[in-house]
Amino acid sequence: MDYTGEGLSEAQVAPTPWQQARLWVEEAIARSEAQGDVPEPTAISVATVDAAGMPNVRTVLMRFFDDRGPGFVTATVSAKGQEIGATGGIAAALTWPSMFRAIRFRGQAQALTREEVQGYFFSRPWASRISAWASQQSQPVAGRDELEAAYDRYAAQYPDHGNPDDVPVPEFWGGWRVLCDEVEFWGGRRNRLHDRLVFTRTGEGTLDDADSWSLSRRQP
DSSP states (O other): OOOOOOOOTTSSOOSSSHHHHHHHHHHHHHHHHHSOOOOTTEEEEEEEEEESSEEEEEEEEEEETTTTTEEEEEESSSHHHHHHHHOOOOEEEEEGGGEEEEEEEEEEEEEOOHHHHHHHHHHHEEEEEEEHOOTTTTTTOOOOHHHHHHHHHHHHOOOSSGGGGGGOOOTTTEEEEEEEEEEEOOOOOOOGOEEEEEEEEEEOOOTTGGGGGGEOOOOO
């Protein structure tokens, strides 16, 4: 397959990785709404490594996105939570095949604050808050009946009265932000001569601090 994307040149790229990432995310969301060929535009693949050095990857929804880095929520006792605890390293990728674009983030995981977690948790639909209690994420389960029975128990324990705090935030529920050391923008082009422009951290500033990043190109 020959990719027909516009790619990304040094003359086009924004001054900071945050500005360029925000632009592409906004364009992906807009295209999803207008054309429908970008399903789940904020779905982000998260890669970690366990204590034995084995890699693992899974796709979640990006629930936080600002100049500190992309963030997501999860059960902290899940496989990803345990692996982050073991090494601290993390990588993540946003991919939009129909747009011939992708963004890769690499760095260290930083736990979200409890205030951030609570703020997001209380914005979720009641059923999603119940499922956070019912699912012992990444643990084995005998069958779907067992999972649905757990859901019913917690639904009875925390009935829906229409209030954000009808369901408390589980102690084992939280999330992480990727504190990036590197952000790569991939743009597909014809003849497999794709663009790979990489921002590499050189200072302590945020993703929107131009003085904290250097820009280079990698071969495809």
